[in-house]
Amino acid sequence: MVRGCGYSEMPGLGWANAGRCRDVYRLRHILYTRSHAHKDECPLTIGQTMNSLNYQKIFRGLTAIGILIVILLPHMVIELTIELLHMIWELTVEAGHIIFEWVEISLDTVIELMFETDLHNTQIIVFYIIMTAIGFGVYRLSLFVPGIFRRIRDKSVAFYLGQKNYLSLYWKSLTLTHKLKWGALAIGLGYWYLFIFF
Numbered sequence: 135m136v137r138g139c140g141y142s143e144m145p146g147l148g149w150a151n152a153g154r155c156r157d158v159y160r161l162r163h164i165l166y167t168r169s170h171a172h173k174d175e176c177p178l179t180i181g182q183t184m185n186s187l188n189y190q191k192i193f194r195g196l197t198a199i200g201i202l203i204v205i206l207l208p209h210m211v212i213e214l215t216i217e218l219l220h221m222i223w224e225l226t227v228e229a230g231h232i233i234f235e236w237v238e239i240s241l242d243t244v245i246e247l248m249f250e251t252d253l254h255n256t257q258i259i260v261f262y263i264i265m266t267a268i269g270f271g272v273y274r275l276s277l278f279v280p281g282i283f284r285r286i287r288d289k290s291v292a293f294y295l296g297q298k299n300y301l302s303l304y305w306k307s308l309t310l311t312h313k314l315k316w317g318a319l320a321i322g323l324g325y326w327y328l329f330i331f332f
Contacts, residue, residue, distance in 0.1 A: 205327065238264065 140262045204211050245251060251259070305313070 205323070234264075 238260060241263060242256055245256050245259050249255075249259075309317070
């Protein structure tokens with residue numbers, strides 16, 4: 135129990151009852167509104183502010199718009215994605231080729247001036263220097279990249295589970311009428327999608 139917040143005086147909102155509450159989001163809303171009613175005694179400390187709630191609504195709205203665009207215009211989304219990936223790949227290859235040529239010419243010049251070697255020996259020395267640098271880079275990436283993939287996987291799983299719990303709680307909070315409306319909407323969209331694109 136948080137001292138000075140007055141929660142224990144409020145009927146039905148002791149921490150023991152709050153622990154038994156199944157609707158986590160409803161409980162957060164109750165805690166948020168009641169803590170603001172007693173903001174002189176206890177400021178909000180549960181990590182939810184109006185700004186973060188607004189950002190969540192904006193994010194969910196943009197996500198819904200993105201999903202709707204993918205559902206309604208899949209061929210355009212796929213075509214734009216392929217074109218974008220192709221352009222990124224071409225730019226990456228061109229940039230890598232230019233950087234490689236610049237490094238090779240610079241090393242050729244430096245080695246010829248320092249060791250006074252002929253063209254063949256210079257090319258052999260530059261080749262081994264570049265291969266050593268590439269091998270070291272690949273070794274460092276092999277140590278660094280798995281951690282990035284693990285973090286991405288963990289964040290993706292956490293995001294998926296959070297959205298799954300949110301949708302599950304939202305679905306349980308709906309009345310039978312609203313559930314039937316959502317079901318009819320999903321069936322109608324599926325039928326329309328199949329009719330238009332197939």
